[in-house]
Amino acid sequence: MTPNYYIVLSALLFTIGAVGVLVRRNAIVLFMCVELMLNATNLALVTFARVHGNLSGQVMAFFVMVVAAAEVVVGLAIIVTIFRSRRSASVDEASLLKY
Amino acid sequence: MNIGTAVFAQETVLAPASGTFSLIWLLIALPALGAAVLLLGGRRTNAWGHLLGVLMPVASFVVAAFLFAAMLSQPAAERGAIQHLYDWQIVGAFKVPFSLQLDQLSMVFVLLITFVGSLIHIYAIGYMAHDPGRRKFFGYLNLFVAAMLLLVLADNYLLLYVGWEGVGLASFLLIGWYQYKDSAAVAAKKAFIINRVGDFGLSLAIMFMFATFGGVTFETVNSSIGSASEGTATWIGLLLLLAACGKSAQFPLQAWLFDAMEGPTPVSALIHAATMVTAGVYLIVRSNAIFDAAPTARLLVLIVGCISLIWGAIIGCAKDDLKKALAGSTMSQIGYMIVAAGLGPVGYVFAIFHLLTHGFFKAGLFLGAGSVMHANNDKINMRHLGALRAVMMITFVTFGICTLAIMGIPPFAGFFSKDDIIKAAFSQSPVAGVVTLIGAGITGFYMTRIFLMTFLGKARWEDDQHPHESPAVMWIPMVVLAIGATIGGVLMYPSHWLETWLEPAVPYQAYTQVLPEWLWIIITVGTALIGISWAVALYRREVPVTPPAGSLLTRAAREELYGNEINETLTMLPGQVLTRSSVFFDNRVVDGFVNAMAAVVGGVSGALRTVQNGFARSYALTMLGGAVALVALLVLVRL
Numbered sequence: 094m095t096p097n098y099y100i101v102l103s104a105l106l107f108t109i110g111a112v113g114v115l116v117r118r119n120a121i122v123l124f125m126c127v128e129l130m131l132n133a134t135n136l137a138l139v140t141f142a143r144v145h146g147n148l149s150g151q152v153m154a155f156f157v158m159v160v161a162a163a164e165v166v167v168g169l170a171i172i173v174t175i176f177r178s179r180r181s182a183s184v185d186e187a188s189l190l191k192y
Numbered sequence: 193m194n195i196g197t198a199v200f201a202q203e204t205v206l207a208p209a210s211g212t213f214s215l216i217w218l219l220i221a222l223p224a225l226g227a228a229v230l231l232l233g234g235r236r237t238n239a240w241g242h243l244l245g246v247l248m249p250v251a252s253f254v255v256a257a258f259l260f261a262a263m264l265s266q267p268a269a270e271r272g273a274i275q276h277l278y279d280w281q282i283v284g285a286f287k288v289p290f291s292l293q294l295d296q297l298s299m300v301f302v303l304l305i306t307f308v309g310s311l312i313h314i315y316a317i318g319y320m321a322h323d324p325g326r327r328k329f330f331g332y333l334n335l336f337v338a339a340m341l342l343l344v345l346a347d348n349y350l351l352l353y354v355g356w357e358g359v360g361l362a363s364f365l366l367i368g369w370y371q372y373k374d375s376a377a378v379a380a381k382k383a384f385i386i387n388r389v390g391d392f393g394l395s396l397a398i399m400f401m402f403a404t405f406g407g408v409t410f411e412t413v414n415s416s417i418g419s420a421s422e423g424t425a426t427w428i429g430l431l432l433l434l435a436a437c438g439k440s441a442q443f444p445l446q447a448w449l450f451d452a453m454e455g456p457t458p459v460s461a462l463i464h465a466a467t468m469v470t471a472g473v474y475l476i477v478r479s480n481a482i483f484d485a486a487p488t489a490r491l492l493v494l495i496v497g498c499i500s501l502i503w504g505a506i507i508g509c510a511k512d513d514l515k516k517a518l519a520g521s522t523m524s525q526i527g528y529m530i531v532a533a534g535l536g537p538v539g540y541v542f543a544i545f546h547l548l549t550h551g552f553f554k555a556g557l558f559l560g561a562g563s564v565m566h567a568n569n570d571k572i573n574m575r576h577l578g579a580l581r582a583v584m585m586i587t588f589v590t591f592g593i594c595t596l597a598i599m600g601i602p603p604f605a606g607f608f609s610k611d612d613i614i615k616a617a618f619s620q621s622p623v624a625g626v627v628t629l630i631g632a633g634i635t636g637f638y639m640t641r642i643f644l645m646t647f648l649g650k651a652r653w654e655d656d657q658h659p660h661e662s663p664a665v666m667w668i669p670m671v672v673l674a675i676g677a678t679i680g681g682v683l684m685y686p687s688h689w690l691e692t693w694l695e696p697a698v699p700y701q702a703y704t705q706v707l708p709e710w711l712w713i714i715i716t717v718g719t720a721l722i723g724i725s726w727a728v729a730l731y732r733r734e735v736p737v738t739p740p741a742g743s744l745l746t747r748a749a750r751e752e753l754y755g756n757e758i759n760e761t762l763t764m765l766p767g768q769v770l771t772r773s774s775v776f777f778d779n780r781v782v783d784g785f786v787n788a789m790a791a792v793v794g795g796v797s798g799a800l801r802t803v804q805n806g807f808a809r810s811y812a813l814t815m816l817g818g819a820v821a822l823v824a825l826l827v828l829v830r831l
Contacts, residue, residue, distance in 0.1 A: 114812050184808050191806030 390438015
């Protein structure tokens, strides 16, 4: 089991998540893609921890998971509030902060 | 052309003032006090202001008479004194004392200024009787007399400059007396500005003198003139000539004199005929040592005098305004004096002689013109006068006597002085001699024209004119001046008194008489008679009330030989071009540059703000792009 396969998988997941953030219009799907990117980084961190025999990577992964959870809570709360007033979950329609 | 070589007269030894000579300062102090009281006292002095104004120059004349008697009692080499009042300017090596120098030359001027000045002050009591500002008028007149006396009594060029500026100020105030009239205010400004050009020359000359000689007193300059190179002396002489041109209304700075006739007639008589305009002649004669060392400058003095002589005479022939015609005559007669001064030691004395006789008859002519104006409801156009002889006999007689004097008819004063100038001119340069002779002929023409149009012929009066003779306070000074114009020449000429009197102060060299005396008399008087008879032929019969079209020269002379147009083109136009191009440059180029920079900033910011489009996904793309670039950079650096 070489760590290469895990790194490649992590990169693939990250890229798919990034493209998803850029392309999808629905706010919830956008958040799912962000979660995908975060999990990809978790995978990369754990892999390197295994490679170096050091547990720092796994500790950082824990931190990332906590942050991701907090972020999801706040983000979903905002989306629900916006949906209540606008009746739309499209990211493109919330574009008032422009020139 | 040979200009006379220098002949330095025996120098007068000027002792410090003592005895009677310690009263020299009173000559200036009395009119200055009068001016101060009248101008600062205000309306409280209105009732007796004119009397004080007359008293001061008369008192000055009395003091001058005492000083003259004291001078006569001294031997010729010791006539005069320098009264040192205080150390005026002390700046490092530059020391200028406030000293008054009374020598033979300044005594002659002091007598002229105080005597003729007193007469004109008396005349002004009557002339300005209806003017509510009469007290202020006398204040200004006294200021003028004080400044003029300071000018001729100064013992150094810087103090002379103070008097010079003072008379310029008085001239400005008095020309613009009728302030409410636009033409008078403009004329006053014009006189002051053109005088300023001359003042510029005088101040530069003083700077040159200090740089070359280390001091500006007459004594320092006269004794150290040998140490200056001819180039420096020429420059100083040319600058002094410029100053004289400005003050004496000679070509090319003559344009102000004709407009100066806007002032009341006593002003024209005192300032622009007898005294202020002669200050230029005084300056040149006083600086004879400088001109002796600079023959080129002296030649230019001669040329300027010749040109002004003819210029003024031509203008005087065509003007219908009585005072402006007399102003042309003044310019021409001062041209005679400048010609005489430009002849060198041969002519200095005759310049002063003509100055004195001119002071009498020209003041008499102007006072007569004032009398005519006073009687004719202030009308001055000669085409509306005529036949005043029967109504104003005294004015007619005095004006006639002064006219004969100015035309150079013996035995009146003008004949002797003008004759001497013509003879001296011929002895030095035939061209100058011919010019002065032609000028005498033209003088005969225009003066006869003035006399015929004003006093003889048919009455061309308008409805509001009821001519009458002037009151005694006005005709008595005119009579005194006419007497002076009659006997002045006879008194001074045959005994050659003036030459011997002035010799210690002003060099004198006898001219060679190229023709016998009787032939000269025939030539000069004959030329004047030719001019007179031509004018009689033209103006004896009908004088049209509307001016006829006239020849090209007549029309040019009515426009003062386009002097104003030349001045405008040469000086005003370049100035206007400069100011307008500066304004254009400031508005378009400087402001344009600043505005363009603002526009550039605005444009760039307008382009850049489109990045903020409000779409979260585009911001995400930007972040991704930036992150990728950063990682690539890190990878590249590591490698």
